[in-house]
Amino acid sequence: MERKNLDLVLSPxxxxxxxxxxxxxxEGSPGGVRLFSSLxxxxxxxxxxETIISSILIESQSGExxxxxKLLSRLPSYPKWDIFFDEEKGWLLVYEMATGAYNIxxxxxxxxxxxxxxxxxxxxxxxxxxFNDPKGKNKLSVITIAEHKKAVIFSPNSTGEYxxxxxxxEETIYAVIKQTERGxxxxxxxxxxxxxxxxxxxxxxxxxxxxxxxKQVGQPVSVFGETEIFEFDIAILENxxxxxxxxxxxxxxxxxxxxxxxxxxxxxxRRPSRxxxxxxxxxxxxxxxxxxxxxxxxxxxxxxxxxxxxxxxxS
Numbered sequence: 001m002e003r004k005n006l007d008l009v010l011s012p013x014x015x016x017x018x019x020x021x022x023x024x025x026x027e028g029s030p031g032g033v034r035l036f037s038s039l040x041x042x043x044x045x046x047x048x049x050e051t052i053i054s055s056i057l058i059e060s061q062s063g064e065x066x067x068x069x070k071l072l073s074r075l076p077s078y079p080k081w082d083i084f085f086d087e088e089k090g091w092l093l094v095y096e097m098a099t100g101a102y103n104i105x106x107x108x109x110x111x112x113x114x115x116x117x118x119x120x121x122x123x124x125x126x127x128x129x130x131f132n133d134p135k136g137k138n139k140l141s142v143i144t145i146a147e148h149k150k151a152v153i154f155s156p157n158s159t160g161e162y163x164x165x166x167x168x169x170e171e172t173i174y175a176v177i178k179q180t181e182r183g184x185x186x187x188x189x190x191x192x193x194x195x196x197x198x199x200x201x202x203x204x205x206x207x208x209x210x211x212x213x214x215k216q217v218g219q220p221v222s223v224f225g226e227t228e229i230f231e232f233d234i235a236i237l238e239n240x241x242x243x244x245x246x247x248x249x250x251x252x253x254x255x256x257x258x259x260x261x262x263x264x265x266x267x268x269x270r271r272p273s274r275x276x277x278x279x280x281x282x283x284x285x286x287x288x289x290x291x292x293x294x295x296x297x298x299x300x301x302x303x304x305x306x307x308x309x310x311x312x313x314x315s
Contacts, residue, residue: 006267006269006309006313006314007309008253008269008271008291008307008309009307010251010271010291010293010305010306010307011305011306011307012303012304012305013035013058013292013303013304013305013306015035015037015056015303015304017039018037018301018302018303018304019300019301019302019303020039020040020041020302021037021038021039021294021302021304022038022039022040022051022078022079023037023038023078023080023081023279024036024037024038024279024281024292024293024294024304025037025081025082025083025281025292026058026281026282026283026290026291026292027055027083027084027085027283028085028283028285029085030085031057031064032057032058032059033057033058033059033283033285033290034055034056034057034058034066035055035056035058035292035304035306036053036054036055036083037053037054037055037056037304038051038052038053038054038078038079038081039051039052039054040052040076040077040078040079042076043072047074048072048073048074049072049073049074049075049076049077050070050071050072050073051070051071051072051073051078051079052068052069052070052071053068053069053070053071053081053083053093054066054068054069055068058290058292058306059290059308066091069083069091069093069108071095071097073097073098075098075099075100077098078199079095079096079097079098080095080096080126080127080128080199081093081094081095081096081128082094082095082128082129082130083130084130084140086140089109089110090109090110091110092107092108092109092130092140093106093107093108094106094107094108094116094128094129094130094142095108095128096125096126096127096128096144101124102121102122102123102124102125103124103125103126104116104117104118104121104125105117105125105128105142105144105154107142107162114161114162116128116142116154116162117154119163119165120146120165123146123147124146124147124148125144125145125146125152126144126145126148127144127145127174127175128142128143128144129142129143129144129175129176129177130142131143131176131177131178131179131184132179133155133179140156141153141154141155141156141162142154142155142162143168143175143176143177145172145173145174145175146167148173149170149171149172149173150167150168150169150170150171150172151167151168151169151172151175151186151188152165152166152167152168153165153166153168153177153214166214168186168188168210168214169186169188169208171190171191172188172189172190173189173190173191173201173203174188174189174203174231174232175187175188175189176188176232176233176234177210178234178235178236178241179236180236180241182209183209183210183211183212183217184209184210184211184212184214185207185208185209185210185234185236185241185258186207186208186209186210187205187206187207187223187232187234187243188205188206188208189203189204189205189206189229189232190203190204190206191203192204192228194228196230197230197231197246197276197278197296198278198296200230200231200246200278201230202228202229202230202248203228203229204222204224204226204227204228204229205222205223205224205229205232205245206220206221206222206223207220207221207223207258207263208220208221209258218261219261221258221261221262221263223243223263224245224247224252227247227252228247228248229245229246229247229252230245230246230247230278231245231246231278231279231280232244232245232246232280233245233280233281233282234282235282235283235284235289236284237255237284237289237311237314239257240255240256240257240266241255241256241257241258242254242255242282242284242289243255243282244280244281244282244291244293245280246276246277246278246280246293247270249270249272249273250270250271250272250273250277251270251271251273251277251280251293252268252269252270252271253267253269253271253282253291254267254268254269255267255314256268266314267314273295275295275296275297275298276295276296277293277294277295277296277305278293278294278296279292279293279294280292280293281293284311286311287310287311287312288308288309288310288311289308289309289311290306290307290308291305291306291307291308292304292305292306293305293306
């Protein structure tokens with residue numbers, strides 16, 4: 001359903017070196033909502049490459065500046081990463097690292113970096129994302145794509161090592177999992193042929209419910225029908241989920257719930273965009289939903305667009 005009275009306008013947000021940004025991510029913290037962005041550049045005379053993940057407060061000014069995260073690689077790659085704030089352990093990071101034939105995944109806390117995928121040295125992993133898992137140590141597991149075609153989960157054991165491995169869906173090129181009161185919701189994308197955007201093949205997005213052991217409950221449901229999506233992000237509201245996605249036309253924002261194998265939309269908004277959009281990020285807090293996305297401008301330039309709406313506007 002289209003909410004005619006909901007004003008969702010994406011506006012330019014000033015970020016230094018925006019045309020060189022490789023990825024963006026919204027995340028909440030005690031100091032306010034932060035926009036994280038990464039930039040990869042030559043390092044050490046060109047023998048290595050350094051990815052710097054820095055942040056800027058987009059609303060509150062009470063938070064302290066964060067020291068940027070720095071990742072070193074011997075290859076000129078743009079690693080995918082995710083970040084999470086833990087009240088006891090501070091900022092936690094999961095990221096992929098190119099080694100040549102394979103991508104490996106690292107987990108970073110305040111003390112050190114550890115390899116998550118050490119038990120799978122001859123497989124490549126990409127697009128890692130954190131998610132809350134009540135059974136996992138520190139309630140934080142990682143979903144990722146193995147061999148560019150299979151969604152898998154790495155969960156920590158009793159000592160906090162990410163050695164528990166669960167296979168989910170085959171022929172998947174991207175996946176997001178979110179905890180709900182009834183287990184988990186898994187959103188995943190199946191590739192479709194056609195023009196792509198930077199690091200983002202087009203595809204159809206599906207949703208399926210998982211139980212506490214990550215077993216599928218019911219049949220998958222197509223989220224946007226046959227509409228092809230490039231990228232998407234998911235946030236969980238009190239009783240619904242929210243999705244922010246990019247398409248050929250522009251972007252889609254929707255809220256709804258999966259009930260007895262059917263998707264029921266409470267909000268469904270499509271907006272055109274003059275230029276291509278990439279890297280959508282959505283964050284839902286107690287009173288607001290925040291949005292960020294990258295716009296591809298002519299001559300290779302880029303800029304960040306942001307917006308926010310009150311949760312009351314959805315009622």
